[in-house]
Amino acid sequence: MNKHFIRRTALVAAAGAASFVLAACGSDKDASAGHGSSASATASAAVSQGEHNAADVAFAKGMIPHHRQAVEMADLASSRAQSTQVKTLAGEIKKAQAPEIKTLSGWLTSWGEEVPAEGVMDHSMHGMDGMMTGEDMDSLKKSSGKAFDTAFLEMMIKHHEGAVDMAKTEKADGSFPDAKKMADAIITSQTAEISRMNSLLGTG
Incomplete structure (x- = not known):
């Protein structure tokens, strides 16, 4: 038991x-x-x-003054351009790029980065990325009619080519999803506008 x-x-x-x-x-x-x-x-x-890197910061800081100059050039067209097509194009450029400036500025602020001040231009950008010099802008402001149309189109083509190059760099080196998405949209829209402007110049 x-x-x-x-x-x-x-x-x-x-x-x-x-x-x-x-x-x-x-x-x-x-x-x-x-x-x-x-x-x-x-x-x-x-x-x-979305994580961001130095390329994303450079893209935003470079594209803000770039877009601001394009908007400034587009503003001139309403009172100086002779061609209705040039005026229409200028309006579309402003409508597309002004909101992107706000978006880019918002990203920089959220990343703790400084947003480029209004009217402050990095002189190292002149002649690069399609940026116009002060002399270029003064010349454009003093022109009107057909002369303005030609100057505007020629300058904006260079400006757009610079933006496309900047966007391609962002797509290759950036990591922030929304920035890469914007870069892709810039490449698509501005490449199409370059073709359109070349056609208006009669060289397309």
Whole structure:
């Protein structure tokens, strides 16, 4: 009787120990699963927000003054252009680029970067990326009629070519999804506008 009692007690103890081990394993597994889910959620949040790099910052800081100059040039067309087509094109350029300036500025602010001040132009950009010099802009402001149309189209073609180059650099080197998406849109729209302006000049 004692032998049976001892044997049964041992079996119960062994079963209890096994249950404890299984429960502990289950707890570890649950904890691991929970930790994994938390890590995945964090990773997903990072992806949805989008990481940015130095190329994204350079793209935004360079494109803001670039767009501002294009809008300034487009503003001149309403009172100086002779061609209705040039006026229409200028209006479309302003309508497309003005909102992008706000978007680019918003990105820089959210990244803790400084937004280029209004009217401040990086002189290193003159002659690069299609930017017009002060003399170029003064000459455009003083022209009107057909002379303005020709000067505007020639300058804006160079300006757009510069923007397309900047956008291609962003697509290649940037990492912020929305910036790369904007770059892609700039390449598509401004390449089409370059063809349109060449046609208006009679050289397309």
